[in-house]
Amino acid sequence: MKRRDAIKGLGAIGIGAMLPPLKTIEKVSRKSLPSKLNNVPICWLTPEKDQGPFYLNADLVRRDITEGQRGVELHLVVTVVQEDCTPIPGVLVDVWHASCNGNYSAYGAFVGETFLRGTQPTDNNGVAEFDTVYPGWYPGRATHIHFKVRLNSTTYVTSQFAFPDSTNNTIYQTPYYVGRGPSPTTNKMDLIFGAAEPQYLTCYAVPNSTGGYDGPFTIGINGPIGINFRNMEIKGYALNQNYPNPFNPGTLISYSIPETKKVMLEVYDVLGNKITTLVDAVQRAGNYEVQFDAQNISSGFYFYKLTAGDFVQAKEMLLIK
Secondary structure, three states: OOOOOOOOOOOOOOOOOOOOOOOOOOOOOOOOOOEEEOOEEEOOOOOOOOOOOOOOOOOOEOOEOOOOOOOOEEEEEEEEEEOOOOEOOOOEEEEEOOOOOOOOOOOHHHOOOOOOEEEEEOOOOOEEEEEEEOOOOOOOOOOEEEEEEEEOOEEEEEEEEEOOHHHHHHHOOOOOOHHHOOOOOOOOOOOOOOOOOOOOOEOOOEEOOOOOEEEEEEEEEOOOOOOOHHHOOOOOOEEOOOEOOOEOOEEEEEEEEOOOEEEEEEEEEOOOOEEEEEEEEEEOOEEEEEEEEOOOOOOEEEEEEEEEOOEEEEEEEEEOO
């Protein structure tokens, strides 16, 4: 999959930021960052993923985001670095995730609540810390935490990270989680991650001395470049976040292809059942927009998947009626 090579400003919400090409690095562990190759620090840029339908309040500047939510304690240590591993101080890191029961604040029965959401600035070492609980699962998704790195109104990276399935299985045998059982969706089954240990997007949480877990995660970013997405020269494939999201009943899905290809754009429910095919045609290089009308389906989570040649990508959206 080709990496996008520019970062878009936050102005047009719903179209994700774009990242410079990743360097090809062989025989370097993904489990620690910074890494070294021939004694030279090596870092990578964090792949862009779906923001998710849940981010709401960027003004909750706090380290402890639990608000009384129960679960296995998780101490997140997020380090933000440049591609050359230089720490980036003074940028804001936002995180948000589901409770042990798979619920997000600000939606459904939890409108007006702000649990498990927070923002912290990075210190001089590029580190932002959060005290939270291990996230629970919800149908159709692997266990994950959403994050955004931003400076003022400019988005650097919006993405999600997963945890190893083995860690999830261990956590979900503990008292606050065991009643729901293990997650039915592994990282490899997940339409967003699609791998057992998503490259550069896995948090290897480890038990600590207090009975909880420490979760280190490093985010590699590049400085933003102001661009106009609609008029930019296409340099690769891109599937953008639908807008608006959440939506009712219609939403716009946009994507780009750099060459003539057979294109399919499909919508699935959380069980993997195909709801509809929005595009099934040969298309020339360009930027495309497709309206999805959900009048005849019920509220819930859905995925839309773009297939163009060897390029396959899916994103998540939320219909609320």
